[in-house]
Amino acid sequence: MLRTLLYGAFVVLASLGSVALQATPTSSEPVTFSLPAIEPWAERTPEGERRGLLVDLVEAIRSRTDIPIRYQIRPHSRAILEMEEGHADFVPTFVAPGIPEIAEPVADLVEVQVLVLGRADDEPIESLDGLEGENVGYLSGTWYGQAFAANEAIRKVPVNNVAHGLRLLKRGRLRAVVASEVAIPAGFDPEGSGAPVRTLMRLETLEGKIFMSRSSPREDAAEAIAGAVERMHEDGTMASLFSNRYEADIARE
Structure with missing residues (x-):
């Protein structure tokens, strides 16, 4: 009887050990x-x-x-x-x-900083409310900070990528584009000295x-x-x- 109980306990422990090994990932x-x-x-x-x-x-x-x-x-x-x-x-x-x-x-x-980009001859703005009623391009699914997420004064227009947004900006179909600085194509001039776009404002740091x-x-x-x-x-x-x-x-x- 004792041998039977000991054997049963051994089987249970072995089974538990096997399950634990299977559940624990290895490097x-x-x-x-x-x-x-x-x-x-x-x-x-x-x-x-x-x-x-x-x-x-x-x-x-x-x-x-x-x-x-x-x-x-x-x-x-x-x-x-x-x-x-x-x-x-x-x-x-x-x-x-x-x-x-x-x-x-x-x-x-x-x-990274989130920037609002406009045309080279646009004036800087102090908040997104300065673009009230305007079409503003952005990448859908990207978090740009609470100020952008909560703003209901602008018309948020999804674009394929920042370069696509800048093309629409140059054609006048967008008033501004929101993008992180890492995603901005070359040719962008943060001082607005002759580049096709300029920084209208800096939103948040992500x-x-x-x-x-x-x-x-x-x-x-x-x-x-x-x-x-x-x-x-x-x-x-x-x-x-x-x-x-x-x-x-x-x-x-």
Whole structure:
């Protein structure tokens, strides 16, 4: 009888141990990133190539850790949903309402300013109310701060990308374009000295971070990723990665 009870206890413990091992991820298992599909952060070319600042970021993290990483480029709302549901372990994005409820910050990436761009001969404005009733281009799904989100005086017009918005601005179909400084094409002159656009006002400063899903069990990877990002800040890699502001060409017709 005693032998039977001991054997039964051994089987139960072995089964529990097996389940625990299966439920606990190991460092050899890939972690998943979902990258928001917003130019210039991440995009897939017609040829299927993945490119963008966040693609370069993930590749840099991959080279600095021994953690296998898989990543996909998703529409912004889907990337956030995948993080909320735990299908994506990590998502690089800006601090925005709702994010802290579904994810926790792992690493600081970059701070960028949100600018309101107008034509070169336009006068600066003190607030978005100075554009009351006007068409203002923006990238749908992008967080530009509370002032833009709450403003109901302007007409918010989605554009494909900032270059598209600038073309519409030059044609007079938009009165202004809202964009982060990283997304602004080359040729932009912040002083308005002869460039086709100028800064009408500076809205807010956004904080870009890597967030980990609260449903993800990959704390081991989070620590390694945070360490890799810290080293990238220390050796100048991060500053170089996000230094190409105002560098891309204004999109061709």
